[in-house]
Amino acid sequence: MKNFDWIVIGAGITGSALSYELAKKGLKVLLLEKDPNYSNATRYSYGGVAYWSGTDDFSNKLCQESREIHHNLSQELGYNTEFRELDLMLTMPADKDPEMIAEDYQKFLIKPQLLTPKEAIEIEPLLNTDAISGCLKLPHGHIHPQKTNNGYQQAFLKLGGTINYEEVSQLLSQNTIITGVKTPQEEYFSENVVICAGGLSHSLLKSIGIAVNIYFTHSQLILTSTVDINLKTLVMPAILNRLDIEEKSGDLELESLWNHPSDEIISDVMEPGAIQFRDGHFCLGQISQIITNPQANFDRHLAEKTIREGVGKILPKLENLPGKLHNCLVAFCPGANFLVGKIDHFQGLHLFSGFTSTFVFAPPLAKRFASWVTEDAEKMPSLLS
Ligand SMILES: Cc1cc2nc3c(=O)[nH]c(=O)nc-3n(C[C@H](O)[C@H](O)[C@H](O)COP(=O)(O)OP(=O)(O)OC[C@H]3O[C@@H](n4cnc5c(N)ncnc54)[C@H](O)[C@@H]3O)c2cc1C
Incomplete structure (x- = not known):
């Protein structure tokens, strides 16, 4: 029988950052990860830190905290996250009115600069000006996602944390009180469990009869080999159709589809984007x-x-x-930036998942979560089940 103060399920960026912050508060933490190869959303992402994307007082504050955290994170963790500041170029289709698209971005903490195709190509010479009506330029952060994940984990281990590569097959509970988790190898006990299982958070919660508004997309992308071409910015579309399909997927009608999983493609978007990492390889996305x-x-x-x-x-x-196609699941929650807090009516069970811009919001929220746990329990948000 193995006892911990906290059990964290899933060692992507959400679980790794949270485990580290909990361990920093002196708690005995077990981090469980099913996939030693990390074929997860964190590994396959662009690594953009959208610190401009706050839309209200709380998210604006998180964005500012996040920028500061990322600036100091390599030093704090003793591990190079490859953080840098770079321009984000949001491309606008040739047949769309740039002014109208720019209008949608006025709600954000930092407003974008509207560029003509000619101005855009001066900043990003690889752009095809015939395909765009313009670009929105924003200041953006960039990290190497898997290295940042490794950094959190190494620092967590140094604090005495435990990482085991086992799949959580069952959440253990007595009535509506969490008591631990079960894997094929072992049972682990704790009064506190937090789900950071990315796209699989939905099914883990469902397995104990908890319905929370968290879902997932299947995402496909290409990782290239190191090449001698220089992309200076992170390029993505200004119109994110993905957000539309995510929003619609929370409809009541679709909710019943999530309860009967099938292979049917309910919706499908391609958003052309690219980022080059410091070693010269690219991530091209994304379906x-x-x-x-x-x-x-x-x-x-x-x-x-x-x-x-x-x-x-x-x-x-x-x-x-030259490159190779990869796929992963990406968690999201319709209409919100994240689902972080304790599950209402289920003592000891928590969720830290469903982020829209994970690399900006997860690090500051992991710090806050650890503070709520150790100093300020009343402030921990409740998530309706
Ligand atoms: C192409 C692409 C580009 C992206 N670009 C950006 C970007 O620029 N900026 C940004 O902020 N976000 C971006 N994202 C999204 C971002 O990558 C994800 O939101 C983020 O990595 C999710 O982290 P996570 O920890 O929630 O999930 P994951 O990284 O998927 O980790 C979840 C982990 O839980 C494990 N797990 C699941 N079930 C169990 C179980 N039962 N037992 C044990 N372990 C379990 C899984 O194996 C997995 O390792 C991008 C995504 C993609 C695909």
Whole structure:
């Protein structure tokens, strides 16, 4: 029988950051991860830190805290996260009115600069000006996501934390009080469990009859080898259709589809984007699909073709770079930036997942979460189940 103060399920960026912050408060923490290869959303992401994206007092404050955290994180963790400041170039389709799109961005903490195609290509020479009506330029942060994850984990281990590679197959409870978790190898006991299982958070909660508004997309992307081309900025579309399909997926009608997982593609968007990492390799993205079965298969050939053609239209030199297709699940919660707090009516069970801009919001919220646990329990938000 093994006892811990806290058990954290899932060692992507959310679980790793939170485990570290809990351990920093002197708590005995177990972090459980099912996949030693980390084929997860954290590994396959662009690593953008959207510290401009706050829309109210609380999210603005988190954005400011996050920027400061990322600036100091390599030093704090003793591990290079490869943080840098870089421009985010949000491309606008040739047939759309740039002024109207720019209007949608006026709600954010930092307002973008509207650039004509000619101005945009001076900043990002790889852009195809024929394919765009302009760009929105924003100051953005960038990290190496997997290195940042490793950094949190190494610092967590130094604080005495435990990481075991085991899949949580069951949440253990007595009535509505959490008592621990079960894996195929072992039972672990704790009065506090937090779910950071990314796209699989939904099914873990469902397994004990808890319905929370958290879902997932299937995402596909290409990682290239190191190449001798220089992309200066992070390029993404200004119109994020993914947010639309995520918003709609919380409808009551669709809710019933999530209760009966199938391989049907409910919606499907391609958002051409690209980032180059410090070692010269690219991540080219990204297809997002709503398919309710987390294990659903997809057409790899079609996905690769769609990403290459989509990226090639905006950034022609990147279309045929040698690379490999990957896929992962990405958690989201419709209409909110994240789901963080204790699950109402289920003592000891918590959720830290469903982030929209995970790399900006998870690090400051992990700090706050650890402070709520140790100093200010009343401030911990309640999540309705
Ligand atoms: C192409 C692409 C680009 C992106 N770009 C950005 C970006 O620029 N900025 C940004 O903020 N976000 C971006 N994202 C989104 C971001 O990557 C994710 O939101 C984030 O990584 C999610 O972290 P997570 O810890 O919630 O999930 P994950 O990284 O998926 O980690 C969850 C972990 O839980 C484990 N797990 C699940 N179930 C169990 C279980 N039962 N037992 C044990 N372990 C379990 C999984 O194996 C997994 O390792 C991007 C995503 C993609 C795909």
